[in-house]
Amino acid sequence: MEENPQHPVSVCWLRRDLRLYDHRPLYRALSGKNPVVLLFIFDTDILDPLEQKKDSRVHFIHDTLKEINEKLVACNTSLIVKHGKPDQIWKVLLNELPVHEVFAGKDVEPYAKRRDKKIEKLLGEKEIPFHLINDHVIFPDVYKDNGEPYLVFTPYKKRWLERSRAQDVETYDIDPLLKNLCSFAPRPMPDLTQMGFEATSVPFPGKTIPKEIIKNYDQTRNFPALRGTTRLGVHLRFGTVSIRECIKLAQNLNQTWLSELIWREFFITLLDHFPHTIEQAFKEKYNNISWRNNRTEFDTWCQGQTGYPMVDAGMRQLNTTGFMHNRTRMIVASFLTKHLLIDWRWGENYFAQKLLDYEQASNVGNWQWAAGTGVDAAPYFRIFNPFTQAKKFDPQQAYISQWVPEIGSEKYPSPMVNHSAARIRALETYKEAIS
Ligand SMILES: Cc1cc2nc3c(=O)[nH]c(=O)nc-3n(C[C@H](O)[C@H](O)[C@H](O)COP(=O)(O)OP(=O)(O)OC[C@H]3O[C@@H](n4cnc5c(N)ncnc54)[C@H](O)[C@@H]3O)c2cc1C
Helix, strand or coil: CCCCCCCCEEEEEECCCCCCCCCHHHHHHHCCCCCEEEEEEEEHHHHCCCCCCCCHHHHHHHHHHHHHHHHHHHCCCCEEEEEECHHHHHHHHHHHCCEEEEEEECCCCHHHHHHHHHHHHHHHHCCCCEEEECCCCCCCCCECCCCCECCCHHHHHHHHHHHHHHCCCCCCCCHHHHHHECCCCCCCCCCCHHHCCCCCCCCCCCCCCCHHHHHCHHHHCCCCCCCCCCCCHHHHHHCCCCHHHHHHHHHHHCHHHHHHHHHHHHHHHHHHHCHHHHCCCCCHHHHHCCCCCCHHHHHHHHHCCCCCHHHHHHHHHHHHHCCCCHHHHHHHHHHHHHHCCCCHHHHHHHHHHHCCCCCHHHHHHHHHHHHCCCCCCCCCCCCCCHHHHHHHHCCCCHHHHHHCCCCCCCCCCCCCCCHHHHHHHHHHHHHHHHC
């Protein structure tokens, strides 16, 4: 087998589409005339700023790449895995490989767009086409009649559903095309420690789509003590499961689950068009809120020691497992921004460090929703009462007892703020900001 291919090749650059089935960019690459090489870059521009070197996402990606590579080795090829800055890696790679075309999935996060612009320029200097192909969402372009993006979910969803009725979701069968992979000897992959990271003990949810959970989703999704949601977030984030497969199942099995997948597409479309919302309130006047930003109170929230059992259960679930149930995500976000008047960006940032399924578009969109500063957001005066929420969604206290076992004992702190007083303070502060 060749050490390095000498003939023209196409490169399929994997990023957030880490699978070898139903994969649009790979399908396009394999359908062309050149043999295909698969590449992944551990990007130091993303990895270096990560504070925690036991990062579950890096571990998850590494495990997934090993799995992909095993399959590729069985097809007489190998994944090329590099570690460094993408533009520098590409400069070297273009000297090693006779690259004729590059295919990759489109990514709308602001950093990804900047990175891809740089690489497009670099490839352009050698007249190598760079094809960015939508793979991460079904419809990246659901717009109003006047071509503007929707700012309200319900009409967006209505238009999305109209599109899906008019146009079947396609699948892209890779298996018959695998013969078009470029054969060459297996390549070594950097291990986690070489890149300065360590393995974690966070459990990774399985890749099998749980059909029974989806069937009952509308009945079970709001109760954090139940295994009532799919835990597919991390797989949708890194493309280890195909969104097209999920949407087709949702269309047949459960409209409520379909709706959640459409929220995901809504937030991704919004981030594409309003990248400034990663740092600023979508509604400009909400930039004037006088956040209290008390560091000690923030730490108390992070550690799950607020004295509000539902909030503490959520934060401890997050800290221990890298996952938090959606109902509790809403409760802890409301508590941070309203009860404690701490800037939603602090909370967004903490979730970004901890969540295995961290997705910038969904995290920013949902944090702004909870803080009342975003598009189609919960109105600022709707402030969750964490005690009422617990009664409604954890009536047997099963979730709370699991994460806050010392509840009812002297060890458990009393509430760090009084609910009614904190509510009034939040209402006054928000009102002042937007008047
Ligand atoms: C403050 C806050 C922060 C959040 N941060 C993230 C995040 O970083 N990444 C993330 O994927 N989701 C985020 N969500 C949305 C939601 O909580 C998670 O998608 C969900 O809890 C993941 O669990 P699951 O995989 O079992 O999803 P399921 O309930 O089974 O839903 C299936 C999939 O639909 C998508 N989805 C579901 N709800 C939403 C939603 N409200 N917005 C966007 N997509 C949704 C996700 O991809 C999810 O995996 C956040 C919600 C809140 C309130």
